[in-house]
Amino acid sequence: TQSTRPQRMLAAVHNNATRGDPRSVVKAIDQFCRQKEWAMNIGDEKGCILDSVVSEVNPAMVLELGTYCGYSTVRIASQLPPHAKIITLEFNPQNAAVARQIIAWAGLGEKIKLIEGSSGDWIPKLKEQFGVDTFDLVFLDHWKDRYLPDTKLMEECGLLRKGSILLADNVICPGTPEYLEYIRNSPRYKSQYFKSHLEYTRVEDGLEKSIFLG
Numbered sequence: 001t002q003s004t005r006p007q008r009m010l011a012a013v014h015n016n017a018t019r020g021d022p023r024s025v026v027k028a029i030d031q032f033c034r035q036k037e038w039a040m041n042i043g044d045e046k047g048c049i050l051d052s053v054v055s056e057v058n059p060a061m062v063l064e065l066g067t068y069c070g071y072s073t074v075r076i077a078s079q080l081p082p083h084a085k086i087i088t089l090e091f092n093p094q095n096a097a098v099a100r101q102i103i104a105w106a107g108l109g110e111k112i113k114l115i116e117g118s119s120g121d122w123i124p125k126l127k128e129q130f131g132v133d134t135f136d137l138v139f140l141d142h143w144k145d146r147y148l149p150d151t152k153l154m155e156e157c158g159l160l161r162k163g164s165i166l167l168a169d170n171v172i173c174p175g176t177p178e179y180l181e182y183i184r185n186s187p188r189y190k191s192q193y194f195k196s197h198l199e200y201t202r203v204e205d206g207l208e209k210s211i212f213l214g
């Protein structure tokens with residue numbers, strides 16, 4: 001039977017990355033996407049901006065919306081301080097299954113909690129189910145029309161504190177106009193745009209970094 005692109009990406013990780021070495025996993029996926037098949041990972045160029053935000057925030061608790069195959073999950077988790085954790089939400093069971101194996105190959109299973117389900121269902125349950133207080137960093141990379149409703153949901157559920165950072169992928173391409181309009185005009189956030197390119201292409205895209213002011 002025909003394999004899927006995430007399954008072919010997983011095979012590339014098994015064949016080209018060293019078990020327990022997150023950076024080699026990231027490199028193997030980027031090589032696969034440049035040389036074989038484009039895929040919607042944040043990629044190496046925007047990934048460096050993600051890396052710099054993670055190291056600046058040095059978060060104890062991270063929430064990722066949209067695991068896909070786990071590329072950004074591995075990138076973030078490989079930079080977390082000891083005892084820090086990332087919760088990542090993935091809707092598609094096939095993507096989740098591949099992500100679990102890529103995360104395991106990177107040796108980061110202890111730092112990452114992958115939840116299968118949708119952000120809309122799970123955001124209201126994170127406190128009671130996982131004893132979460134607030135998130136220091138949230139990375140938004142799931143369905144683009146969910147960025148705004150899920151941000152409002154996180155506010156309502158008390159998951160953000162003064163100083164929490166939201167980092168959103170694809171604010172130009174594919175684009176998240178409603179989210180940008182809200183976050184850039186809300187007095188409760190201070191935002192900054194990081195201009196870059198859509199993964200593995202020369203098309204403009206960028207990340208929006210926003211600080212919740214409480």
Ligand SMILES: O=C(NC/C=C/[C@H]1O[C@@H](Sc2ccncc2)[C@H](O)[C@@H]1O)c1cc([N+](=O)[O-])cc(O)c1O
Binds near residue numbers: 119142143144169
């Ligand atoms: O569509 C994009 N991303 C949507 C990502 C969606 C991922 O998150 C869940 S949805 C979900 C997960 C959790 N909760 C609710 C829904 C999907 O199963 C998928 O794994 C995208 C598209 C392009 N592009 O160029 O077309 C480039 C990108 O960087 C992108 O991120």
Ligand SMILES: [Mg+2]
Binds near residue numbers: 141169170
């Ligand atoms: Mg993206």
